[in-house]
Each structure stands twice: as structure tokens, then as C-alpha cells.
Amino acid sequence: GAVVSQHPSRVICKSGTSVKIECRSLDFQATTMFWYRQFPKQSLMLMATSNEGSKATYEQGVEKDKFLINHASLTLSTLTVTSAHPEDSSFYICSALDRAQRGPQHFGDGTRLSIL
Amino acid sequence: DAKTTQPPSMDCAEGRAANLPCNHSTISGNEYVYWYRQIHSQGPQYIIHGLKNNETNEMASLIITEDRKSSTLILPHATLRDTAVYYCIVRVPDSGGSNYKLTFGKGTLLTVNP
Numbered sequence: 001g002a003v004v005s006q007h008p009s010r011v012i013c014k015s016g017t018s019v020k021i022e023c024r025s026l027d028f029q030a031t032t033m034f035w036y037r038q039f040p041k042q043s044l045m046l047m048a049t050s051n052e053g054s055k056a057t058y059e060q061g062v063e064k065d066k067f068l069i070n071h072a073s074l075t076l077s078t079l080t081v082t083s084a085h086p087e088d089s090s091f092y093i094c095s096a097l098d099r100a101q102r103g104p105q106h107f108g109d110g111t112r113l114s115i116l
Numbered sequence: 117d118a119k120t121t122q123p124p125s126m127d128c129a130e131g132r133a134a135n136l137p138c139n140h141s142t143i144s145g146n147e148y149v150y151w152y153r154q155i156h157s158q159g160p161q162y163i164i165h166g167l168k169n170n171e172t173n174e175m176a177s178l179i180i181t182e183d184r185k186s187s188t189l190i191l192p193h194a195t196l197r198d199t200a201v202y203y204c205i206v207r208v209p210d211s212g213g214s215n216y217k218l219t220f221g222k223g224t225l226l227t228v229n230p
Binding site: 006097 | 150152154157158159160161162165203216217218219220221222223
């Protein structure tokens, strides 16, 4: 079945640093990838849609200069949390859509980000 | 996208069938019903989707009422590992692009008890 890999699974870093999270589709090409954020005991909230070869589309209230998204290939999208602060601590999840099918999105296992 | 309503929580005995309801009374004719689940501290897992006919796969069955205003996800023999939050999402299955974003509600926390 379709597999989406997310790395790292967990990261702890100091306030003010930047953190990069990778999302890879392992056995299919993904024209579109999505980045979600989930706070404790809440549902997933879409942050942005990542399109291969073009600029990402951000949801209302999500700062594009804070959350940099790069989708340089059909199998890789990255999310960089710049100058991270404790309030950015969250569970970040990516998903990918197989360009060849009208199938469902497949999700990575998420990245637990903790900013001290 | 049409809005869905799910009970916040349900319990089920291990080995029994788990029936998770979802109301989507405003669903339009070209919208599919998707089910995902999220086990604690993991990403959501796709389960099944359907338009109007009942669907079955190795994980579950999806029963959609004739008027399509509600559906039920059935896990035929629930195990402890099925404990998760189950999300019912109604969406048009675009072939790609930002129109295909999924909107997650609060879902149903299914707890399978030994």
C-alpha cells in the first residue's frame, strides 16, 4: 500500500532555532502534499497545501514566513519551522496524494516537536 | 464541504462488532464519505470510502443509507488495537490540487475493552 514517511519522528530543540521536517512518498509520486498541525486533545488543522514546483498555499492565520514549505520533487516536501518558540510545540503531520489516482490521502506518522 | 456529526465517544467489547455512526445530512450528490482513524500519537490511517453503495475491504465495511444522509462504519471483530479516534469526512474526490484538502472534525473516540 501507499506509504508516506516523515522524519524526524520527534525533535526537541531550544527556542529560536529552526527545525526542518521531511515528508516523503515512498512508493508513489505526489503532486500535492499537505501539512497539518495537531495540538493535544484537538483535531488536525490544515496548515498549508504543498504543490510540486510551485508556491505553497497557506490556510488563513498560518504565517508563510514562519512555516516555510518546499516541494522540490514529486516525492519530497519539507516544512521548516523558523525561529521556533514554545508555542510552536505541536504534532506536525504530512499527507500526500498520489498523482496517478483519485485515491485517498495517505498520512505520515507525524513529528512531535518540542521547543524548550 | 458538507459537515459531519459523530458521537464524541463509544465503547465496544473486544471481539464484537463496532458500529460507528456519522450524520452528513447536507451531503451533495458528488461528495464521497471517507473514514480515517488516528491511533494515539500516530498519523491518520485511511480506512474506507464510498459514494452510495455499501463498501467492504479488509479493514471495515461502510454502510451508506439510501438518502446518503448518514453512514455507519463497521469493524466486524474489534480488537484492542482498534482503539482510536475515527473521523468521518465528506469530500469531493478531486484528482489533485488544493481543492482536495481534508477538514477533520472531532471524530469519535472508540475504546475497545477487553
